[in-house]
Amino acid sequence: MIQTNLSFWEKKSYFNNIDVAIIGSGIVGLNAAIALQQKNKKLKIIVLERGVLPSGASTKNAGFACFGSSSELLDDLSKHSENEVFSLVEKRWKGLLRLRKNIGDKALDFKQYGGYEIFDKKIIFQNCLAQTDYLNKHISKIISQKNIFSNAENKIKSFGFQNVVGMIENTQEGQIDTGKMMFALLKKAQSLGIIILNASGVKSFTEEKDSVQISTENGFYIDAKKMLIATNGFAKQFLPDYPVNPARAQVLITSPIKNLKIKGTFHYDKGYYYFRNFEDRILFGGARNLDFKTEETTEMGLTDLVQNRLEHLLKTMILPKTNFTIEQRWSGIMGIGTKKSVIIKAVSKNIFCAVRLGGMGIAIGSLIGEEAAEMVEKSL
Numbered sequence: 001m002i003q004t005n006l007s008f009w010e011k012k013s014y015f016n017n018i019d020v021a022i023i024g025s026g027i028v029g030l031n032a033a034i035a036l037q038q039k040n041k042k043l044k045i046i047v048l049e050r051g052v053l054p055s056g057a058s059t060k061n062a063g064f065a066c067f068g069s070s071s072e073l074l075d076d077l078s079k080h081s082e083n084e085v086f087s088l089v090e091k092r093w094k095g096l097l098r099l100r101k102n103i104g105d106k107a108l109d110f111k112q113y114g115g116y117e118i119f120d121k122k123i124i125f126q127n128c129l130a131q132t133d134y135l136n137k138h139i140s141k142i143i144s145q146k147n148i149f150s151n152a153e154n155k156i157k158s159f160g161f162q163n164v165v166g167m168i169e170n171t172q173e174g175q176i177d178t179g180k181m182m183f184a185l186l187k188k189a190q191s192l193g194i195i196i197l198n199a200s201g202v203k204s205f206t207e208e209k210d211s212v213q214i215s216t217e218n219g220f221y222i223d224a225k226k227m228l229i230a231t232n233g234f235a236k237q238f239l240p241d242y243p244v245n246p247a248r249a250q251v252l253i254t255s256p257i258k259n260l261k262i263k264g265t266f267h268y269d270k271g272y273y274y275f276r277n278f279e280d281r282i283l284f285g286g287a288r289n290l291d292f293k294t295e296e297t298t299e300m301g302l303t304d305l306v307q308n309r310l311e312h313l314l315k316t317m318i319l320p321k322t323n324f325t326i327e328q329r330w331s332g333i334m335g336i337g338t339k340k341s342v343i344i345k346a347v348s349k350n351i352f353c354a355v356r357l358g359g360m361g362i363a364i365g366s367l368i369g370e371e372a373a374e375m376v377e378k379s380l
Contacts (some may be wrong), residue, residue: 014046014197015220015222017044017048018046018222018223018225018354019043019045019224019225019226020033020036020044020045020224020376020380021045021046021047021048021212021214021222021380022047022048022228022230022233023048023227023228023229023230023238024047024049024054024056024229024230024231024232024234025048025049025058025186025196025198026054026059026196026230026231026232026365027055027058027181027185027357027361027362027366028230028354028355028357028361028365028372029231029369030047030185030186030189030368030369031102031365031366031368031373032193032228032230032354032369032370032371032372032376033045033047033187033189033369033373033374034185034189034369034375035193035369035373035374036100036376037192037194038192039195039373039374039377040377043380044195045195046194046195046196047194047197048196048200048202048214048222048234049196049198049199049200049201050200050201050234051201052198052199052305053182054182054196055333056233056332056333056335057233057249057333057334057359058178058182058361059178059248059332060251060330060332061178061251061332061361062251062274062275062276062285063175063178063181063247063274063276063278063283063362064115064173064175064265064274064345064362065099065110065112065174065176065265065362065363066173066174066265066267066363067089067092067093067173067360067363068092068170068271068360069115069117069168069267069270070131070132070149070170071117071119071128071267071269071270071271072270072271073135073276074128074135076088076340080340082138084340086138086139086142088316088340089138089139089142089187090142091319091363091364092108092343092363093142093143094187094286095363095365095366095367095368096174096363098366098367099362099365099366103181103184103185103188107180107184108176108177108181108184109176109177109180110174110175110176112174113174113175113201113263113265113277114169114171114173114184114264114265115169115170115173115264115265115267116167116168116170116171116264116265116267117170117266117268118166118167118266118267118268118345119162119164119167119268120163120268120317122166124188125165125167125168125253125358126166127193129151129166132149132150132151132168135149136149136316138303140288143172145171145172147171148170148171149169149170150168150171151166151168151169153166155167155169158222158260158261158310159261160261160262160319160320161317161318161320162320162321163317163320164317172203173264173360175264175265175278176362176367177278197220197244199218200218202214202216203216205238205351206263207348207349208359210225210350211223211224211228211350212224212225212227212350212351225314225350225380226352226376226379226380227352228352228354229351229352229353229354229355230354230372231335231355232333232334232335232356232357232361233298233333233335233357234246234333235300235335235353235355235356237298238353238356239347239353242343242353242356243337243343244337244343244355244356245335245337246296246297246333246334246353247288247295247296247301247329247333247334247336247359248288248297248299248301248332248333249285249286249295249331249332249333249359249372250285250286250288250295250302250307250327250329250330251276251284251302251326251329251331252326252329252330253278253281253284253326253328253329254281254282254283254284254314254319254325254327255281255325255327256279257280257281257282257319257324257325258280260277260280260282260322262277262282262318264276264277266267269286269289271359272286272287272288272289273286273287273310273313274286281330282318282319284310284311284313284314284322285310287305287306287309287310288306290305290309291305291306297333298333300331300332302329302331304331309310311326311375334357334361335355335356335357335358336356336358337356337358342355342356342357342358342364343356343373344371344372349379352372352375352376354368354369354371354372
Protein backbone atom coordinates (compact mmCIF):
# COMPACT_ATOMS: atom_id res chain seq x y z
CA MET A 1 0.00 0.00 0.00
CA ILE A 2 1.35 3.45 -0.87
CA GLN A 3 0.06 6.99 -0.78
CA THR A 4 -2.26 7.78 -3.70
CA ASN A 5 -0.53 10.83 -5.18
CA LEU A 6 2.42 8.77 -6.44
CA SER A 7 2.43 7.84 -10.12
CA PHE A 8 2.02 4.32 -11.42
CA TRP A 9 5.71 4.38 -12.41
CA GLU A 10 6.88 5.45 -8.97
CA LYS A 11 4.86 2.75 -7.23
CA LYS A 12 6.04 0.09 -9.68
CA SER A 13 9.73 1.04 -9.73
CA TYR A 14 10.30 2.04 -6.10
CA PHE A 15 7.77 0.36 -3.84
CA ASN A 16 6.43 -2.87 -5.29
CA ASN A 17 7.72 -6.28 -4.21
CA ILE A 18 10.28 -5.10 -1.63
CA ASP A 19 12.26 -8.02 -0.24
CA VAL A 20 14.25 -6.19 2.44
CA ALA A 21 13.79 -2.74 3.96
CA ILE A 22 16.75 -1.40 5.90
CA ILE A 23 16.30 1.46 8.36
CA GLY A 24 19.42 3.64 8.37
CA SER A 25 21.87 4.46 5.58
CA GLY A 26 24.95 4.57 7.77
CA ILE A 27 27.95 2.26 7.73
CA VAL A 28 26.03 -0.82 8.89
CA GLY A 29 22.91 -0.22 6.82
CA LEU A 30 24.74 0.32 3.54
CA ASN A 31 27.16 -2.55 4.09
CA ALA A 32 24.24 -4.84 4.87
CA ALA A 33 22.39 -3.71 1.75
CA ILE A 34 25.46 -4.18 -0.46
CA ALA A 35 26.24 -7.63 0.97
CA LEU A 36 22.61 -8.76 0.54
CA GLN A 37 22.48 -7.54 -3.05
CA GLN A 38 25.76 -9.25 -3.88
CA LYS A 39 24.50 -12.51 -2.35
CA ASN A 40 21.31 -12.41 -4.38
CA LYS A 41 21.07 -10.02 -7.33
CA LYS A 42 17.32 -10.68 -7.65
CA LEU A 43 16.53 -9.11 -4.27
CA LYS A 44 14.80 -5.73 -4.21
CA ILE A 45 16.25 -3.73 -1.34
CA ILE A 46 15.21 -0.32 -0.08
CA VAL A 47 17.14 1.76 2.48
CA LEU A 48 15.18 4.36 4.47
CA GLU A 49 17.12 7.27 5.92
CA ARG A 50 15.63 9.95 8.15
CA GLY A 51 18.14 12.62 7.16
CA VAL A 52 19.35 14.13 3.93
CA LEU A 53 22.62 12.40 4.87
CA PRO A 54 23.07 9.56 7.41
CA SER A 55 21.81 11.07 10.67
CA GLY A 56 23.83 9.33 13.37
CA ALA A 57 27.61 9.21 13.40
CA SER A 58 28.63 7.73 10.04
CA THR A 59 29.26 11.10 8.38
CA LYS A 60 30.03 12.93 11.62
CA ASN A 61 32.78 10.86 13.26
CA ALA A 62 36.47 11.72 13.52
CA GLY A 63 37.70 9.20 10.95
CA PHE A 64 39.80 7.03 13.28
CA ALA A 65 40.81 3.62 11.91
CA CYS A 66 41.60 2.18 15.33
CA PHE A 67 40.84 -0.72 17.66
CA GLY A 68 41.34 0.87 21.08
CA SER A 69 44.01 2.75 23.03
CA SER A 70 45.97 1.08 25.82
CA SER A 71 44.11 2.78 28.68
CA GLU A 72 40.74 2.13 27.02
CA LEU A 73 41.51 -1.57 26.58
CA LEU A 74 42.78 -1.88 30.15
CA ASP A 75 39.65 -0.14 31.39
CA ASP A 76 37.55 -2.59 29.35
CA LEU A 77 39.45 -5.49 30.92
CA SER A 78 38.41 -4.25 34.36
CA LYS A 79 34.74 -4.60 33.34
CA HIS A 80 34.73 -7.46 30.83
CA SER A 81 36.44 -10.82 30.47
CA GLU A 82 39.72 -11.16 28.63
CA ASN A 83 37.98 -13.17 25.92
CA GLU A 84 35.29 -10.50 25.44
CA VAL A 85 37.80 -7.67 25.13
CA PHE A 86 40.19 -9.33 22.69
CA SER A 87 37.36 -10.88 20.66
CA LEU A 88 36.07 -7.36 20.14
CA VAL A 89 39.57 -6.14 19.19
CA GLU A 90 39.65 -8.93 16.61
CA LYS A 91 36.29 -7.84 15.20
CA ARG A 92 37.52 -4.25 14.96
CA TRP A 93 40.72 -5.27 13.19
CA LYS A 94 38.97 -7.60 10.75
CA GLY A 95 36.33 -4.94 10.16
CA LEU A 96 38.99 -2.37 9.26
CA LEU A 97 40.61 -4.81 6.84
CA ARG A 98 37.21 -5.52 5.29
CA LEU A 99 36.48 -1.79 4.92
CA ARG A 100 39.81 -1.21 3.18
CA LYS A 101 39.30 -4.21 0.91
CA ASN A 102 35.72 -3.30 -0.03
CA ILE A 103 36.33 0.38 -0.75
CA GLY A 104 40.07 0.68 -1.26
CA ASP A 105 42.63 2.83 0.53
CA LYS A 106 42.62 5.48 -2.18
CA ALA A 107 38.85 5.97 -2.04
CA LEU A 108 39.02 6.10 1.77
CA ASP A 109 42.04 8.41 1.73
CA PHE A 110 43.48 5.95 4.24
CA LYS A 111 46.76 7.00 5.85
CA GLN A 112 48.60 4.89 8.41
CA TYR A 113 50.49 7.56 10.30
CA GLY A 114 50.22 5.55 13.51
CA GLY A 115 48.34 6.39 16.68
CA TYR A 116 49.32 7.70 20.10
CA GLU A 117 47.89 7.97 23.58
CA ILE A 118 48.93 10.98 25.64
CA PHE A 119 48.95 11.15 29.44
CA ASP A 120 48.98 14.08 31.84
CA LYS A 121 49.36 11.92 34.96
CA LYS A 122 52.60 9.97 35.46
CA ILE A 123 51.05 7.18 37.52
CA ILE A 124 48.45 6.37 34.84
CA PHE A 125 51.10 6.44 32.13
CA GLN A 126 53.39 4.12 34.09
CA ASN A 127 50.54 1.69 34.80
CA CYS A 128 49.62 1.53 31.10
CA LEU A 129 53.25 1.27 30.04
CA ALA A 130 53.72 -1.67 32.42
CA GLN A 131 50.94 -3.51 30.58
CA THR A 132 52.20 -3.01 27.01
CA ASP A 133 53.86 -6.44 26.87
CA TYR A 134 50.58 -8.04 27.98
CA LEU A 135 48.54 -6.12 25.39
CA ASN A 136 51.11 -6.80 22.66
CA LYS A 137 51.08 -10.52 23.43
CA HIS A 138 47.32 -10.80 22.93
CA ILE A 139 46.91 -8.36 20.05
CA SER A 140 49.90 -9.77 18.13
CA LYS A 141 47.96 -13.03 17.83
CA ILE A 142 45.15 -11.11 16.13
CA ILE A 143 47.02 -8.89 13.70
CA SER A 144 50.32 -10.77 13.27
CA GLN A 145 52.46 -7.79 14.18
CA LYS A 146 54.90 -7.47 17.07
CA ASN A 147 55.49 -4.53 19.42
CA ILE A 148 52.26 -2.76 18.50
CA PHE A 149 52.25 -0.61 21.65
CA SER A 150 55.51 1.01 22.77
CA ASN A 151 56.85 3.89 24.82
CA ALA A 152 56.90 7.13 22.78
CA GLU A 153 58.03 9.62 25.44
CA ASN A 154 60.84 10.70 23.16
CA LYS A 155 58.32 12.01 20.58
CA ILE A 156 56.36 14.32 22.88
CA LYS A 157 58.56 17.32 22.22
CA SER A 158 58.46 16.85 18.45
CA PHE A 159 54.66 17.26 18.46
CA GLY A 160 54.87 20.44 20.53
CA PHE A 161 52.64 19.19 23.36
CA GLN A 162 52.62 20.79 26.81
CA ASN A 163 51.62 19.26 30.17
CA VAL A 164 52.02 15.79 28.66
CA VAL A 165 54.14 13.49 30.84
CA GLY A 166 53.94 10.28 28.83
CA MET A 167 52.93 8.88 25.48
CA ILE A 168 52.36 5.38 24.07
CA GLU A 169 52.50 4.68 20.35
CA ASN A 170 50.31 2.24 18.41
CA THR A 171 51.98 1.46 15.07
CA GLN A 172 48.83 -0.02 13.52
CA GLU A 173 46.44 2.93 13.70
CA GLY A 174 45.34 4.92 10.70
CA GLN A 175 42.92 7.61 9.63
CA ILE A 176 40.37 8.01 6.84
CA ASP A 177 38.21 10.67 5.24
CA THR A 178 34.75 9.88 6.59
CA GLY A 179 32.95 11.80 3.85
CA LYS A 180 34.79 9.91 1.13
CA MET A 181 34.02 6.60 2.84
CA MET A 182 30.28 7.25 2.91
CA PHE A 183 30.27 8.67 -0.61
CA ALA A 184 31.97 5.48 -1.86
CA LEU A 185 29.48 3.26 0.00
CA LEU A 186 26.51 5.19 -1.39
CA LYS A 187 27.94 5.04 -4.90
CA LYS A 188 28.50 1.29 -4.64
CA ALA A 189 25.01 0.66 -3.26
CA GLN A 190 23.34 2.69 -5.98
CA SER A 191 25.41 0.99 -8.69
CA LEU A 192 23.96 -2.33 -7.51
CA GLY A 193 20.41 -1.04 -7.90
CA ILE A 194 19.68 -0.57 -4.20
CA ILE A 195 16.98 2.05 -3.62
CA ILE A 196 17.97 4.73 -1.10
CA LEU A 197 15.30 7.16 0.12
CA ASN A 198 16.60 10.10 2.13
CA ALA A 199 14.42 12.32 4.33
CA SER A 200 12.24 9.24 4.87
CA GLY A 201 12.37 8.52 8.58
CA VAL A 202 10.34 5.56 9.80
CA LYS A 203 7.40 6.60 11.98
CA SER A 204 6.08 3.14 12.80
CA PHE A 205 5.90 -0.44 11.57
CA THR A 206 3.61 -3.42 12.00
CA GLU A 207 4.65 -7.02 11.55
CA GLU A 208 2.30 -9.28 9.62
CA LYS A 209 2.63 -13.05 9.11
CA ASP A 210 5.00 -12.81 6.15
CA SER A 211 5.87 -9.12 5.91
CA VAL A 212 6.43 -5.84 7.71
CA GLN A 213 4.29 -2.78 6.95
CA ILE A 214 6.30 0.39 7.36
CA SER A 215 4.97 3.94 7.70
CA THR A 216 7.37 6.80 7.05
CA GLU A 217 7.32 10.36 8.34
CA ASN A 218 6.80 11.72 4.82
CA GLY A 219 3.68 9.65 4.21
CA PHE A 220 4.91 6.52 2.46
CA TYR A 221 3.56 3.07 3.34
CA ILE A 222 5.86 0.23 2.38
CA ASP A 223 5.43 -3.53 2.54
CA ALA A 224 8.65 -5.54 2.85
CA LYS A 225 9.22 -9.23 3.46
CA LYS A 226 11.98 -8.50 5.98
CA MET A 227 13.21 -5.42 7.83
CA LEU A 228 16.63 -4.66 9.32
CA ILE A 229 17.04 -1.95 11.97
CA ALA A 230 20.50 -0.41 11.57
CA THR A 231 20.00 2.92 13.29
CA ASN A 232 22.54 2.41 16.11
CA GLY A 233 22.28 5.59 18.21
CA PHE A 234 18.58 5.99 17.38
CA ALA A 235 17.71 2.34 18.09
CA LYS A 236 15.67 3.09 21.23
CA GLN A 237 12.89 4.48 19.04
CA PHE A 238 12.34 1.03 17.56
CA LEU A 239 13.81 -1.23 20.26
CA PRO A 240 12.81 0.38 23.58
CA ASP A 241 13.62 -2.71 25.65
CA TYR A 242 17.07 -3.31 24.19
CA PRO A 243 20.19 -2.23 26.15
CA VAL A 244 21.42 0.37 23.68
CA ASN A 245 21.50 4.08 24.49
CA PRO A 246 22.34 7.17 22.48
CA ALA A 247 25.60 8.98 23.18
CA ARG A 248 26.28 12.34 21.63
CA ALA A 249 29.83 13.11 20.53
CA GLN A 250 30.81 16.74 20.01
CA VAL A 251 33.57 17.61 17.56
CA LEU A 252 35.38 20.69 16.30
CA ILE A 253 37.95 21.39 13.61
CA THR A 254 40.43 24.25 13.35
CA SER A 255 41.23 26.40 10.38
CA PRO A 256 44.47 25.46 8.57
CA ILE A 257 47.56 25.84 10.77
CA LYS A 258 50.87 26.75 9.16
CA ASN A 259 53.69 24.28 9.85
CA LEU A 260 51.49 21.97 11.91
CA LYS A 261 53.74 19.44 13.67
CA ILE A 262 51.02 16.97 14.65
CA LYS A 263 50.41 13.98 12.39
CA GLY A 264 48.51 10.86 13.39
CA THR A 265 45.58 9.85 15.58
CA PHE A 266 45.70 10.65 19.29
CA HIS A 267 43.76 9.42 22.33
CA TYR A 268 43.50 10.81 25.83
CA ASP A 269 41.72 9.78 29.05
CA LYS A 270 40.58 6.21 28.22
CA GLY A 271 39.54 7.25 24.74
CA TYR A 272 37.02 9.86 25.91
CA TYR A 273 39.06 12.48 24.05
CA TYR A 274 40.48 12.02 20.57
CA PHE A 275 42.21 14.27 18.07
CA ARG A 276 44.02 13.96 14.77
CA ASN A 277 45.42 16.00 11.97
CA PHE A 278 43.38 16.37 8.83
CA GLU A 279 45.91 17.75 6.38
CA ASP A 280 47.03 20.91 8.24
CA ARG A 281 44.10 21.17 10.64
CA ILE A 282 43.36 19.63 14.04
CA LEU A 283 40.09 17.76 14.45
CA PHE A 284 39.22 17.26 18.11
CA GLY A 285 36.26 15.55 19.78
CA GLY A 286 34.98 13.89 22.92
CA ALA A 287 34.57 15.00 26.53
CA ARG A 288 31.12 13.45 26.98
CA ASN A 289 32.43 11.98 30.26
CA LEU A 290 32.11 15.49 31.72
CA ASP A 291 28.33 15.04 31.75
CA PHE A 292 27.16 11.57 30.68
CA LYS A 293 23.51 12.31 31.44
CA THR A 294 23.26 15.37 29.18
CA GLU A 295 25.14 13.63 26.38
CA GLU A 296 22.82 10.61 26.48
CA THR A 297 20.56 12.18 23.86
CA THR A 298 19.50 11.88 20.23
CA GLU A 299 19.43 15.67 19.90
CA MET A 300 22.18 17.13 17.76
CA GLY A 301 23.71 20.10 19.47
CA LEU A 302 26.63 21.59 21.36
CA THR A 303 27.20 22.49 25.00
CA ASP A 304 29.46 25.15 26.48
CA LEU A 305 30.78 22.63 29.02
CA VAL A 306 32.17 20.28 26.37
CA GLN A 307 33.23 22.88 23.83
CA ASN A 308 35.04 24.99 26.43
CA ARG A 309 36.90 21.90 27.67
CA LEU A 310 37.98 20.98 24.14
CA GLU A 311 39.24 24.51 23.50
CA HIS A 312 41.02 24.57 26.87
CA LEU A 313 42.93 21.38 26.04
CA LEU A 314 43.82 22.73 22.62
CA LYS A 315 45.31 25.84 24.21
CA THR A 316 47.07 24.22 27.18
CA MET A 317 48.06 20.77 25.92
CA ILE A 318 47.76 20.18 22.17
CA LEU A 319 48.54 23.55 20.56
CA PRO A 320 50.01 25.55 23.47
CA LYS A 321 52.24 27.85 21.44
CA THR A 322 50.14 28.05 18.30
CA ASN A 323 47.57 30.61 17.25
CA PHE A 324 44.47 28.89 15.93
CA THR A 325 40.83 29.52 15.20
CA ILE A 326 37.90 27.11 15.28
CA GLU A 327 36.35 26.84 11.83
CA GLN A 328 33.47 24.46 12.51
CA ARG A 329 31.72 22.53 15.28
CA TRP A 330 29.22 19.65 15.07
CA SER A 331 27.94 16.57 16.85
CA GLY A 332 26.97 12.98 16.04
CA ILE A 333 25.01 10.26 17.83
CA MET A 334 26.59 6.91 18.73
CA GLY A 335 24.94 3.79 20.15
CA ILE A 336 26.44 2.43 23.38
CA GLY A 337 25.58 0.20 26.35
CA THR A 338 27.03 -1.23 29.54
CA LYS A 339 28.60 -3.90 27.33
CA LYS A 340 30.63 -3.06 24.25
CA SER A 341 29.48 -6.08 22.26
CA VAL A 342 27.27 -5.43 19.23
CA ILE A 343 23.61 -6.46 19.31
CA ILE A 344 22.96 -8.37 16.10
CA LYS A 345 19.95 -10.66 16.25
CA ALA A 346 16.46 -11.53 15.08
CA VAL A 347 13.93 -9.38 16.91
CA SER A 348 11.10 -11.51 15.51
CA LYS A 349 10.38 -13.66 12.46
CA ASN A 350 10.62 -10.77 9.97
CA ILE A 351 12.46 -8.06 11.91
CA PHE A 352 16.20 -7.99 12.62
CA CYS A 353 18.66 -5.54 14.16
CA ALA A 354 22.34 -4.66 14.10
CA VAL A 355 23.00 -1.91 16.63
CA ARG A 356 25.23 -0.76 19.55
CA LEU A 357 28.57 -0.26 17.81
CA GLY A 358 30.04 1.45 20.88
CA GLY A 359 31.72 4.34 19.06
CA MET A 360 33.68 1.99 16.78
CA GLY A 361 31.54 2.16 13.64
CA ILE A 362 34.43 2.67 11.24
CA ALA A 363 36.24 -0.34 12.67
CA ILE A 364 33.37 -2.82 12.85
CA GLY A 365 30.63 -1.39 10.63
CA SER A 366 31.61 -3.32 7.49
CA LEU A 367 31.84 -6.64 9.30
CA ILE A 368 28.60 -6.11 11.25
CA GLY A 369 26.77 -5.11 8.08
CA GLU A 370 27.86 -8.32 6.38
CA GLU A 371 26.92 -10.44 9.40
CA ALA A 372 23.50 -8.79 9.44
CA ALA A 373 23.08 -9.46 5.72
CA GLU A 374 23.84 -13.14 6.23
CA MET A 375 21.31 -13.32 9.07
CA VAL A 376 18.56 -11.70 6.99
CA GLU A 377 19.38 -13.66 3.85
CA LYS A 378 18.98 -16.98 5.67
CA SER A 379 15.45 -15.98 6.69
CA LEU A 380 14.24 -15.22 3.15
